[in-house]
Amino acid sequence: MKNNIIIVxxxxxxxxxxxxxxxxxxxxxxxxxxxxxxxxxIAKLSSNKNVIFNLGKNxxxxxxxxxxxxxxxxxxxxxxxxxxxxxxxxxxxxxELSYRYGKGRFVGITGTNGKTTTTTLVGDIFKAYKSDTKVxxxxxxxxxxxxxxxxxxxxxxxxxxxxxxESIKTFRPYISxxxxxxxxxxxxHKTMSEYMKAKFRIFENQSSDExxxxxxxxxxxxxxQSEIKPKIIYFSxxxxxxxxxxxxxxxxxxxxxxxxxxxxxxxxxxxLGQHNLENVLAAVSIAVLAGIDKSIIxxxxxxxxxxxxxxxxxxxxxxxxxxxxxxxTNPDSSIKxxxxxxxxxxxxAGGMDKQSDYSSFIDSCIPKVKHLILLGETKDxxxxxxxxxxxxxxxxxxxxxxxxxxxxxxxxxxxxxxxSPACASWDMYESFEHRGKDFKNFVxxx
Numbered sequence: 001m002k003n004n005i006i007i008v009x010x011x012x013x014x015x016x017x018x019x020x021x022x023x024x025x026x027x028x029x030x031x032x033x034x035x036x037x038x039x040x041x042i043a044k045l046s047s048n049k050n051v052i053f054n055l056g057k058n059x060x061x062x063x064x065x066x067x068x069x070x071x072x073x074x075x076x077x078x079x080x081x082x083x084x085x086x087x088x089x090x091x092x093x094x095x096e097l098s099y100r101y102g103k104g105r106f107v108g109i110t111g112t113n114g115k116t117t118t119t120t121l122v123g124d125i126f127k128a129y130k131s132d133t134k135v136x137x138x139x140x141x142x143x144x145x146x147x148x149x150x151x152x153x154x155x156x157x158x159x160x161x162x163x164x165x166e167s168i169k170t171f172r173p174y175i176s177x178x179x180x181x182x183x184x185x186x187x188x189h190k191t192m193s194e195y196m197k198a199k200f201r202i203f204e205n206q207s208s209d210e211x212x213x214x215x216x217x218x219x220x221x222x223x224x225q226s227e228i229k230p231k232i233i234y235f236s237x238x239x240x241x242x243x244x245x246x247x248x249x250x251x252x253x254x255x256x257x258x259x260x261x262x263x264x265x266x267x268x269x270x271x272l273g274q275h276n277l278e279n280v281l282a283a284v285s286i287a288v289l290a291g292i293d294k295s296i297i298x299x300x301x302x303x304x305x306x307x308x309x310x311x312x313x314x315x316x317x318x319x320x321x322x323x324x325x326x327x328x329t330n331p332d333s334s335i336k337x338x339x340x341x342x343x344x345x346x347x348x349a350g351g352m353d354k355q356s357d358y359s360s361f362i363d364s365c366i367p368k369v370k371h372l373i374l375l376g377e378t379k380d381x382x383x384x385x386x387x388x389x390x391x392x393x394x395x396x397x398x399x400x401x402x403x404x405x406x407x408x409x410x411x412x413x414x415x416x417x418x419x420s421p422a423c424a425s426w427d428m429y430e431s432f433e434h435r436g437k438d439f440k441n442f443v444x445x446x
Contacts, residue, residue: 002026002066006059009071010037013094016142017069020097022048027294031059061329069097072138072163075188093167094144095137095160096131100170102136104154107286108202110165111179111215112171114279116138117271118179119159119443120254120307121283126155126298128290133157138164155290162189162198163233172205174291176230177213179282181220182332187354196220208232213285215242215278227352235281245285247403252281254288263288265299269392271304273340309436311337314443322443325420326436328355331361334422338364343416345369348403348439350376351423358385361422366391375402399428400435404442417443 005024006404007017008022021028023142028051042326046053059068061083062408068084068091076091084091087092089173099106108124109119114436116139123135134150139391140142147156158173162185174294181196189195203212208229214221216234223233233256244261252263280301289295306312309327316322321343328334334349349361358378362385365372372395374382379396386394394411425435 001390004064004066005029006031006063006068008032008068010055011073012068012140013142013144014071015246016145017094017097018045018051019102020144020148022051024416026053027061027067029054029059030222031055031057042254047140051100056302058207059086065343067092068279070167072161072167076166079342086271090169090170091167094142095158095164096154096168096171097145098147099138099168099172102144102156103154104148105150105171106156106158106171106173107290108158108176109179109253109282109286110160110162110177110199110202111258112184112330114179114180114282115161116176117276117307117310118279118282119157121279121301121304122286123157123285124304125297126157126290126291128296129196129287129290137161153326157297160202160346163193164284166198168201168205170205173210174206175203175211175213175286176202176206176353177282177286178202178215178221179279180215180218180332182330182333185354186332186356203228203230207323210283211289213282213289215265215282216244216246217278217429231281233285234286235278240343245281245366247277252284252301254284254294256288261288261294263294264301268298268302270302271306273336275339276306276311284385289386297354307435311340312436314440317443317446318411320411321416321419322407322415323418323437324439324443326420326425326432326439328420328422329360329424329432331356331422334420335364337418337420338368341368341416341418343414344412346371346373346407346410346417348375348400348407348419349415350374350379350382351421351424351425351435353377353381353429354424356423358382358422359389362386362389362391369393370415371395371407373397373406373410374423375399375403375428376423378423382422400438401442404439404446430435 018091020404032052126133133155134146138161139159210230212230216236236246314322419439425432429435
């Protein structure tokens with residue numbers, strides 16, 4: 001065990017790491033640039049003689065340390081991080097610690113879009129197969145917290161962001177999956193190449209007797225088996241594959257080795273949109289590779305109604321559907337939401353600027369969106385792109401209440417009011433969940 005631990009960032013993962021180390025024979029320094037934490041909680045934790053809190057600032061990089069544990073929301077490109085690395089001090093994250101100090105069989109799921117939906121569905125399937133299954137990671141439950149109380153046979157279904165994967169060293173899922181790759185987080189990763197490099201770290205420690213599930217319909221994920229250690233299994237909603245999981249005659253088919261099995265009819269999937277068919281195919285792929293009986297897979301997929309904040313019907317009022325898609329934190333995710341709509345749309349979009357290109361997003365808006373309501377940091381950028389492409393029915397607002405009020409006035413019988421921001425939430429909200437709940441509260445108050 002390392003003697004001097006520095007924890008940077010006091011979000012869910014930061015407190016989880018602190019809880020893990022606090023009763024061990026180590027010295028802990030905690031840094032966070034924010035100060036607005038529960039003072040009673042901080043005072044209680046400060047009573048431990050081995051913990052020092054440094055709120056309102058980051059480390060300098062000159063501190064004495066054997067290990068620095070970074071919150072995934074804090075860039076590894078900051079100067080103090082580079083200084084620690086230059087001094088040969090280990091800089092890592094909570095996901096790495098969960099693998100290093102915990103137990104269990106990790107299933108790792110990443111991708112630009114669909115991670116939470118797929119992880120939740122995989123969790124449901126595995127729980128029906130084996131009760132000792134835990135759903136952890138970027139979905140909101142720190143992996144370390146569960147891994148250290150697991151045994152060797154526990155399944156840990158783990159949603160992984162590019163930020164979390166940046167800091168791994170030995171983390172090794174026995175099944176990994178990359179759902180898709182589209183432009184996102186370029187304010188952090190700078191280039192698509194660096195973003196993809198972070199995502200691809202999910203399989204870097206896997207061996208030849210383990211599996212990597214990839215989306216064949218995403219050309220960026222058609223990787224060469226000769227360059228990849230784990231066995232690649234593709235899924236596709238467009239192509240009939242020689243080996244993999246695919247759609248044939250409106251049925252989901254699993255063809256692994258010399259075995260071909262019909263899993264279920266596509267029509268029995270409750271989720272809206274072709275992107276959700278891809279999420280289901282990914283989940284089925286993982287479950288089949290884990291040896292789960294097809295009857296369990298079919299039943300759980302048929303019962304699955306999706307996750308909160310992802311194409312979630314809030315209410316139907318005056319024959320207008322109000323849908324919460326706050327989980328759409330990048331343009332491609334919102335494009336997929338629009339593709340799932342079959343009525344005229346009043347769209348609420350905008351949020352934190354991640355330096356995304358909104359051209360394709362506006363192209364998707366043109367045939368379906370009758371009025372565009374914009375808020376947040378990106379409202380001017382999105383408006384400029386929309387006007388350049390001839391989408392002129394736009395209203396800019398200051399907050400979610402105004403957005404819902406305008407949407408209510410613009411919507412007619414048979415329309416859909418859709419919150420699908422195409423942006424992160426951190427300019428106005430703590431999280432996309434907070435943003436989605438705000439939308440739902442105002443909609444339910446109409």
